[in-house]
Amino acid sequence: MRTESVQRSRSLMTVLILSVLSASVGTSAANVALPVLASAFGGSFADAQWVALAYLIAMTATSGAAGFLGDRMGRPRALLLGTVVFATASVAAAVAPSLSVLVLARAVQGAGAAVMMALPLAIGRDIASAGRTGSMMGLLGTIGAVGTASGPAAGGLLISWAGWQPIFWVMAGLGALTAALASTFALTGSSPTPSRLDLPGVLLLTSGVATYAVALTLDVSLWTTGALLVGATVILSAFFAVEQRSTAPMLPPSLLRGSALGVGGLLNFIVGTVMMSTLVVGPFFLGGALGLSSGQIGLVMAAGPVASACTGFIAGRIVDTLGPARMTSVGLALMTAGAGALALLPGWLGVAGYMAGTVLLAPGYQLFLAANNTAVLGSIDPSRRGVASGTLNLARNIGMVTGASAMGLIYTTAAGTADVTTASKDALETGLLVTYLFAAAALVAATAIARRAASRSWK
Template structure:
């Protein structure tokens, strides 16, 4: 009987991982696929670029503002239950967006889609500890990291094909059948929620959630607003202070400060935010350098830029195996050192190195990112109590999103400052190259900071 039981258990584990993989890839597609349709949307709705940009921003802002609260709510009412609701919302909002008759209906649908995406991102990682043995956690995290990279890499190419062949509406409507596949896999593959222990949803920290959502939404909007968004940053600061004070007094806070002191969560989130800020720079700066300095056409730029996500997809699963075999913390440090090496290479990259020199540096940094992300997620989630896994999974996704938003704004500003002009599309090749080197000099400093944070945590852990 044991072989049959073992085979049945392995089958359920594979089905659960297939479900989590599909959910992870779908949420990544939601972020990466729509950018390619912005010109078509501008034409279809006779709208300016800043207006159609809200089709992208509404999704990202909804995910960023709500992801931590949804993770905590999943801990309280049941992660499987809430994930199924999230996937259903994602499907319904995708179809509504595909049928939208006006731009602002589409923007609203994308915000609702972001609510579903927040549940999918926040809760996927939290299931790993339930469906795989602890000694295989790294491999499972590596698989989910690979699927996230696949979604990121597939988004622009799939989006471009669908927009050219069937129009922009197909880009959203295709999420219907894809989402149904993810929903069926989740229903069949994920473990049934245990009876929820503790205070229950009536004690959910609503005030904390509202203040945290306001803080994150104001900060995220400020980072993407023209003119710096100083007023929004002030709103974010005030709301953030009120959030901390509210959490200190709440009987069952949304985010327990004690949780940060007891685990590697604070270190993991800080390092993840710094690394994501740097990796976003490759997506913001790279296309300008490739087109303006190296003279590549649009299709060649797309091919070179896709090298990063492809490498991340290929590295994710081996990174998980390495974390299981050698220890997550060692792999975290290795990944950071590789990102640092890539950033240093780009900060000193001569124009004569051409495409091969650029790709070599990007591949090094991106492979390091895959190692870091997989091992960091593995290490953080390993120490988290079962009733806090949704919250912490959401926190990790939040730190990544905040890093991406900050990177798009601040690293873009550093790039323009280094190039000596804000009109980067018309900047001379040598100015763009100077901007690239300045950007990745700052990036190297950020990764050095991440290494110092991780090393400091290791030292304090060893002393204890």
């Protein structure tokens, strides 16, 4: 019986790995195809960018609902549903006759990916043996880094071989394989939480987060952006008001106030904002200030994800040995050192300085993720772990959306020009310095929050 149980856990672990890998590849693989898609469908590059944005916005907007769905349906069953949605939308993307259909398919695919990213954290916590939760979180973090890092390279190879469609066929194959394996566990695992569907809460949270994400990703006037942000604030305020009064809320406000989930979500938001800066600022600095080609920029920027992939599981083992509360602060401290290095070293050492900063930032990020996820999910009632994991992913994704806009604004403002492609080397170095000093300050604040929470033993 014990051997059968171990085999079953390993099989379920394979499902979780494939789930995170598929969703991570979906995040990054299509980005490299944007110029080809613009040409294939006769649209502008700005139009083609919605192929990437639709996925990110949908995945962000539905992360909270994905966790609630897992608790209500049973997490393995909800994961199966997410993989089926992902695979079906991937097929629709591969055969899309127009750019608008492709964008719609990507949005649906992103909703499936939200389930595939959120629920493995909760399921992993469910099946982890005593004292091994950190290792589980670290392994899933490693898989996410591998998927994100390998996506652009795999996408580029597929495009050169047979055009853009194979990118989505590969995603469809990964999704179908994951769904086939997940179907074995669909009726087992965590029991559904008997509750009515909080439809008003789901709709308000999803629409509020989507409005916020659109506001920060659309290239429109300040008036339009401001109006969308006001709209998002109103919708999210209505969400919390509805949840306060609901007899069966999807995200009880009491679950956030003064709790490990509230603190962990806030830390995820700050860290997501900082990590997005490497994707937003990096290419402009490396190309403009250091004169690297596109291929060279890709290689330099791959250093961070590779470091993440190599250190994720190790970080998890460290968390199991030394404890999640302490390692949350240590991970944030390492990230602070990495941000400081990115602020100072590239101006002195060039490419070597930039790579040193990213290679220091990435392991700190993995240590933080493993520790923070372990601490939060370990403090939550098992019946609410789906909501907790969805909330953690929601906070990180909102941070990344915020970082794409805010860190880019800080960079251009510090560089003294809105068009950084024509800025001088000195201006770009100043922009990098200010951006990462701001990032380091944010991480110092996050470290202080984590230490205060640990000292109070917030549950």
